Amino acid sequence: MSSFSFDITTKIDGALGRAGVIHTEHGDIKTPAFMVVGTHGQVKFLSNDDLHGLGAQAMLSNGYHLRGKAAEIADKGGLAEYSGWGAPTLTDSGGFQVMSLGSGLGKVVSMEREKAVTNTAHKDRLAHVTDKGVDFADPFTGQPDFIGPEESMQIQCQIGADIHMAFDELTSLADDYDYNVEALKRTEAWAKRSLKEHLKHCNDLGYYQALYGVLQGGRWEDLRRATAKTLAKMQVSGAQFDGFGLGGAFLKEDLGKILKWCNEELPENKPRHLLGLSHPDDIFVGVENGADTFDCVAPTREARHGKIYTMTGNINLRKYAGSKELLDANCDCATCKAGYTRGDLRALWKSGDIELKRKYYNLASIHNVRFIVRLMEQTRESITKHNFYDFRDEFLKNYYG
């Protein structure tokens, strides 16, 4: 008996987008939604109270990073209990690390054409792909680890998030069509093996853990549409994917059309997670084209690096020494409500005192994550009130100028 389901509440007229609710063992997720990223089971510098306070609904963690703790997490009853988060969770399969520790090692995952990455030399990579799976070398210890779809599913089922991702291979913008054909064939074979292995363990912790199949295929329409069809009908012993992950390295200008190719082929009644994106323009493109949930490290990482989100565009805190201005005039986050100014945060950030810096990372992360969570809340409301496009245009005009 599956405790996982998805209801569509409202659709955007003439587009693939919709508002809905994902029901999981650990609670509901009102979509569209942003999932905070706590790779190791905890969001950097944010407590569970901080996260609940700013309206976060779900957290994404990573099976690769938690692989060594999976048994311990299972003993505690699963990730929601282990982390104290107590709300819906999702784990990534480690598929992102196939690229970030492999061909993309040391490179930036950019969406700008001019910065498109070149592939890291094979000998320098910490991840090597074969049809069987991936040989990883731990970035810190060098310890070798083999993870294929079976291993990824076993790890994820021990961690016990409400939603799992099939093990996939993320290609980079530097990979050509022929390589994407090869990688996609592998990702689809891994999807089948993931589904099969997942079926064996998806109730091991006493509740149902859902599985999403992940779509790759780079920027090519034939690959994207074909893989969407393949994964949509894929089944093992009658079991199918509960939803779908929309994966890939995208150029900004390609994002909308690629999502459209995928989501036109996918079944409407299953949720779709757009992996790894959360800048406002990407969110609007994603939502319009049928993505239900998002995750991204950007709000927290950029906060740590001094970039603060505001309704009229992002600011770099370096430039605000002594400023008495609030971070964002109408923000309802705990940091802004507590009255912290740009100058206050800059002073904490630049302080030589590690505790004050930690305070900065916390306050800035609260603000940026709340900014994106609130954007999702407002986007959802605009869909249910049938004024998505007006809301989007107004927001983008203010934000990007």
Next chain:
RNA sequence: GCUGGAGUCGUCUAGUGGCAAUGACAAGAGACUGUAAAUCUCUCGGCUUCGGCCUUCGUAGGUUCGAGUCCUACCUCCAGCA
């Protein structure tokens, strides 16, 4: 007053005959999208047609093809002795 030691880009600092001159911090600009990221890149004497040109290492002279580096005097600071 005597004897030692020291004065280099905002700060600290490297430098003992070829230097516009090391490193760190501070400062400035940019990046970051399923987290090897409390990180990374660039700038940081002035001017530049980006090839260079000019002015710099307490001050003033001197030796030398060439001086932050050696010599002389002076100034300032520190330590010890008076």
